[in-house]
Amino acid sequence: MSQTVDRALSILPLLAEGPADLGQVADRLGVHKSTALRLLRTLHEHGLVYRQSDQRYRLGARLFALAQQAVENLDVREIAHPHLVRLNEECGHTVHLAVYEENEVLYIDKVDSRYPVRMYSRIGKPVAITVAAVAKLLLADLPEPERRAVVDRLDYPHYTARSTPNAAAYLRELATVREQGWASDLGGHEESINCVAAPVRGADGRVVAAMSVSAPNVVVTADELLTLLPLVRRTADAITREYSGNTPAKDAV
Amino acid sequence: MSQTVDRALSILPLLAEGPADLGQVADRLGVHKSTALRLLRTLHEHGLVYRQSDQRYRLGARLFALAQQAVENLDVREIAHPHLVRLNEECGHTVHLAVYEENEVLYIDKVDSRYPVRMYSRIGKPVAITVAAVAKLLLADLPEPERRAVVDRLDYPHYTARSTPNAAAYLRELATVREQGWASDLGGHEESINCVAAPVRGADGRVVAAMSVSAPNVVVTADELLTLLPLVRRTADAITREYSGNTPAKDAV
DNA sequence: ACGGTCGTTGCAGAGGACGCAACGACCGGC
DNA sequence: GCCGGTCGTTGCGTCCTCTGCAACGACCGT
Numbered sequence: 001m002s003q004t005v006d007r008a009l010s011i012l013p014l015l016a017e018g019p020a021d022l023g024q025v026a027d028r029l030g031v032h033k034s035t036a037l038r039l040l041r042t043l044h045e046h047g048l049v050y051r052q053s054d055q056r057y058r059l060g061a062r063l064f065a066l067a068q069q070a071v072e073n074l075d076v077r078e079i080a081h082p083h084l085v086r087l088n089e090e091c092g093h094t095v096h097l098a099v100y101e102e103n104e105v106l107y108i109d110k111v112d113s114r115y116p117v118r119m120y121s122r123i124g125k126p127v128a129i130t131v132a133a134v135a136k137l138l139l140a141d142l143p144e145p146e147r148r149a150v151v152d153r154l155d156y157p158h159y160t161a162r163s164t165p166n167a168a169a170y171l172r173e174l175a176t177v178r179e180q181g182w183a184s185d186l187g188g189h190e191e192s193i194n195c196v197a198a199p200v201r202g203a204d205g206r207v208v209a210a211m212s213v214s215a216p217n218v219v220v221t222a223d224e225l226l227t228l229l230p231l232v233r234r235t236a237d238a239i240t241r242e243y244s245g246n247t248p249a250k251d252a253v
Numbered sequence: 254m255s256q257t258v259d260r261a262l263s264i265l266p267l268l269a270e271g272p273a274d275l276g277q278v279a280d281r282l283g284v285h286k287s288t289a290l291r292l293l294r295t296l297h298e299h300g301l302v303y304r305q306s307d308q309r310y311r312l313g314a315r316l317f318a319l320a321q322q323a324v325e326n327l328d329v330r331e332i333a334h335p336h337l338v339r340l341n342e343e344c345g346h347t348v349h350l351a352v353y354e355e356n357e358v359l360y361i362d363k364v365d366s367r368y369p370v371r372m373y374s375r376i377g378k379p380v381a382i383t384v385a386a387v388a389k390l391l392l393a394d395l396p397e398p399e400r401r402a403v404v405d406r407l408d409y410p411h412y413t414a415r416s417t418p419n420a421a422a423y424l425r426e427l428a429t430v431r432e433q434g435w436a437s438d439l440g441g442h443e444e445s446i447n448c449v450a451a452p453v454r455g456a457d458g459r460v461v462a463a464m465s466v467s468a469p470n471v472v473v474t475a476d477e478l479l480t481l482l483p484l485v486r487r488t489a490d491a492i493t494r495e496y497s498g499n500t501p502a503k504d505a506v
Numbered sequence: 507a508c509g510g511t512c513g514t515t516g517c518a519g520a521g522g523a524c525g526c527a528a529c530g531a532c533c534g535g536c
Numbered sequence: 537g538c539c540g541g542t543c544g545t546t547g548c549g550t551c552c553t554c555t556g557c558a559a560c561g562a563c564c565g566t
Binding site for chain 2 (some may be wrong): 542543544545546552553554
């Protein structure tokens with residue numbers, strides 16, 4: 001909509017790939033060097049880009065501060081956090097909280113496993129949307145047209161033999177998830193890691209977040225992990241109750 | 254430098270305080286609603302702001318993704334990480350890695366304590382710059398004029414009785430740190446938490462990052478923590494060696 | 507010393523951003 | 537149920553500001 005801002009913002013993902021000098025930025029934007037310079041300076045003043053000692057530009061620290069403040073202001077996260085900690089104390093495994101936003105699912109909180117083997121994931125990192133248990137819950141609750149649109153637009157990486165293969169299969173999976181009110185990922189992302197997840201709902205019953213417990217096979221088998229399901233669901237319901245203002249959570253939709 | 258971009262970027266910190274509607278954004282920017290709308294739309298297209306269900310705007314998910322990619326591209330971090338993990342395995346305490354950037358010191362990596370009592374901190378979160386051990390190392394190495402300028406510009410919050418009280422005291426502390434080649438924070442931020450830190454240097458000898466081990470009094474006393482200093486320094490030197498391309502690290506400056 | 511590359515500056519012209527005013531949707535009060 | 541108020545949205549004409557050019561200076565390697 002606004003050409004100047006549009007160009008300036010296009011610099012950010014470009015720099016996210018790695019540091020670049022003025023010429024490279026100007027080229028990739030398709031503008032004159034002087035124009036790129038002015039844009040970079042403005043971004044620099046706001047701390048969004050940083051100029052390292054070799055004069056090349058890379059993303060700046062303010063970006064972290066902003067992302068940080070943003071995540072701390074999410075009220076679901078604030079309410080859910082103590083519940084996640086308690087769940088982690090009870091079962092010992094890694095606990096995640098995730099939300100859906102504009103075609104992406106991302107973790108907004110995490111409590112690490114007490115076992116030495118830890119999953120790689122990080123707050124703010126986009127989730128493997130076609131296989132993660134939390135993603136299934138969040139997508140399953142989207143209004144039908146949007147869900148279809150999103151699912152059609154996705155890629156279906158073949159992480160493992162049990163990864164969701166294509167859009168049709170995913171839609172079927174989502175239907176199941178919506179009915180049963182919980183989701184799992186049994187080795188669909190990494191061969192040896194399983195998750196079970198349950199939804200957190202708002203006052204209107206819509207799913208606002210999803211919570212999962214993950215553990216590698218070497219610690220507990222998939223079957224053992226599934227025995228935690230009632231605990232996970234109880235925790236998610238407790239968060240729902242608090243988040244939606246003491247409205248008791250229903251078991252299924 | 255560029256008015257339009259400048260205005261657009263000013264929206265981000267504004268929204269970081271919490272969600273706002275169009276009118277509020279326009280007011281705080283001092284522009285017409287239609288202008289604010291155009292800017293917000295552009296930000297929205299790039300995923301930097303998100304429009305929640307009540308139509309108000311807040312920061313968007315792309316911000317996390319960008320911050321994430323940025324931190325993953327930091328080569329110091331990549332090299333240091335395995336060393337941090339090993340150090341954590343050896344001593345069990347929380348390990349941090351931090352860098353300095355434009356008047357701020359921020360954590361870029363962290364390995365959590367294996368003890369149940371954990372510090373509150375998060376990757377990307379700006380550090381308490383007047384007291385943190387890592388901040389002392391990074392500031393101590395700045396060129397004299399910049400160091401003075403930064404130190405003068407800081408606030409000196411009175412976190413505890415042992416917090417750095419003012420600029421003069423901080424400059425003295427930094428001189429000491431520079432000479433001894435390591436730093437500590439003994440209850441200067443939180444009464445019951447102590448840290449020891451050591452610098453990671455680039456090929457030119459400049460401090461590019463700092464690494465610390467933190468532990469609460471209830472786990473180890475300050476004196477006990479200080480016995481870990483040699484281990485911390487050895488780890489930092491190992492990172493330095495690898496980062497600066499096998500150049501052996503010197504013990505002091 | 508020289509050509510090459512790269513970042514930076516000043517300027518004039520034109521393209522785009524700005525604010526205005528008016529519309530439509532929504533809400534709450536009378 | 538009507539009506540005033542608020543809020544987001546749209547189209548448009550004017551003026552601002554962003555743009556690209558060209559020239560300069562710094563730096564590097566040949």
